[in-house]
Amino acid sequence: MRPNTMTRTLISLTAVAGIAAGGLAGASAAAAQPAKQTRAAAVSVKDVAPLVVNNLGLSTTQARHVQCWIKDRWNYDGALDGQLGTGSWKAMQRWLKEHWGYTGKVDGIAGKNTIKALQRDLKKYHGYDGKIDGVAGRGTKAAFKDFAASSKPYC
Template sequence: MTSTITRRMVGAVVATGLAATGTFAMSGIANAEVGTGNTAASSVSAQATQNFGLSTTEAKVIQGKVLKKYGYTGTKFPGKIDGKLGTNSWKAFQVYLKKDYGYAGKIDGDPGKNTIKALQRLLRHQVGAKLTIDGDAGPKTQAAFKKYALKLSKP
């Protein structure tokens, strides 16, 4: 009994922490008793928000200065400038990356490996980031993304 309560509390704390970071938010609820094999899960979207290290303020800059030009907040990819780079933000970003930075995938709002490779090319060009084009949004890519947002925030 105590171990079941502990597992549920730990799961709730982890889920709350992930959602609070702004880099991962769940759109469904999953109930699972860790280690028991008992799971009852509803639909969970692992890619609801992916800011790749940007703060809410930095993500708002990206949404307002870049993505708005490519359909975000409009009828094509409706959304608010809320600092959460979700599916429609990434769809607009993919349109931009396709136009100028070699993105050749579907406009699906999933910031997967090909989207990240195109983002890395943009960051090399826009802020001189010395990145390996590998599709991994690691610390160097995240730092360059922050630098890009800072560059855009200046008048």
């Protein structure tokens, strides 16, 4: 081996050994320290963003009309932003629970039972002629658009 190559190899090996030893030393020191405990920050429900936005085919303008209606009639206190999120659906579920046979939790999730209850209203007042099946298909979405149009005067 050439002297330069030998020197470089020796220096490289020494550097690797030093880095490894330093890394291990740092790791053992870190492992020896007790874990710091942190407290969770208090967060109000209004500070949390909606979990899911589900406009069921409505434009933001149409969804805003629905929000105006639930604000006026069902204690919706969220933004009139045309995004039917958790707060909007909770207000809808309160209405559906009182009038349209919704039996689930008021959790703001537009699931199958929420859609079934909505379909009952849509069938009676907004031209829905499909099954009460909890599936927000084309007919449900078209009738929901009619519902939104009837909500426009509340804005």
